[in-house]
Amino acid sequence: MSEREDLDDEYETEHxxxxxxxxxxxxxxxxxxxxxxxxKLSACQQIYGQGTFETMMETVDVEIVQQMQxxxx
Numbered sequence: 001m002s003e004r005e006d007l008d009d010e011y012e013t014e015h016x017x018x019x020x021x022x023x024x025x026x027x028x029x030x031x032x033x034x035x036x037x038x039x040k041l042s043a044c045q046q047i048y049g050q051g052t053f054e055t056m057m058e059t060v061d062v063e064i065v066q067q068m069q070x071x072x073x
Contacts, residue, residue: 034071034072037068037071037072038072041068041072044056
C-alpha cells in the first residue's frame, strides 16, 4: 500500500467502511446496464411471445426504440 492509502485508512471511520462495502454490493455498481437491458428485453419476449412483444414495442416512441437499439449493439 502507498503512504496515501495508509493515511486514508487511518482516517476512515466504521461508517465509511460500511458505506464502501455496501456500494461494492450495490447492483448499480456491479451490473452492466447494457447486459441488464438485453436480459430484460429477452425475458419480455419469452414471457409475452414474439407477436405481443412486437405489438408492445410499436407503442414505444420511435426515438426511444432507436436509442435502445444503438445502446444494445
